[in-house]
Amino acid sequence: MAPTYDHPGERAGQDPIRLLAIRDExxxxxxxxxxxxxxxxxxxxxxxxxxxxxxxxxxxxxxxxSSHPTAExxxxxxxxxxxxxxxxxxLAAVHRVGDLRVGxxxxxxxxxxxxxxxxxxxxxxxxxxxxxxxxxxxxxRFSDGSQEWVGAC
Numbered sequence: 328m329a330p331t332y333d334h335p336g337e338r339a340g341q342d343p344i345r346l347l348a349i350r351d352e353x354x355x356x357x358x359x360x361x362x363x364x365x366x367x368x369x370x371x372x373x374x375x376x377x378x379x380x381x382x383x384x385x386x387x388x389x390x391x392x393s394s395h396p397t398a399e400x401x402x403x404x405x406x407x408x409x410x411x412x413x414x415x416x417x418l419a420a421v422h423r424v425g426d427l428r429v430g431x432x433x434x435x436x437x438x439x440x441x442x443x444x445x446x447x448x449x450x451x452x453x454x455x456x457x458x459x460x461x462x463x464x465x466x467x468r469f470s471d472g473s474q475e476w477v478g479a480c
Contacts, residue, residue, distance in 0.1 A: 344406045346419035354432045362419040363439040370443030372450035376434040386470035392424045395462035405456045413449035
């Protein structure tokens, strides 16, 4: 869906990509939410991906994420594609690397748009494309002692 602009306030006056990062420290929901604040946005959608305690029928004890050196550049490419597809006022995405425990946030993305429907759709595209296109890998360690690597690309 190409952006449509019914009012000049719906056009981003600056780069709508406000925050992109890959970090080895805990992620902040408040930081991401504040990054996408915009007075012209009528809807903000936010997604938090957390480490769950199971996968594929096995109990997960912990996992680790690692990324390729080009991962942040690929995040930017994905973000630019989302901003070109929807009337994005502001966009943010952060992903954690390193070892994480069950329940910890691994990724937080948020998008603000003039209307809620666009915000939901843009946020969905952002997280889906990030997971499929950005070179970040997950190393899962299971309760039974087994482990597996899962690639993003």
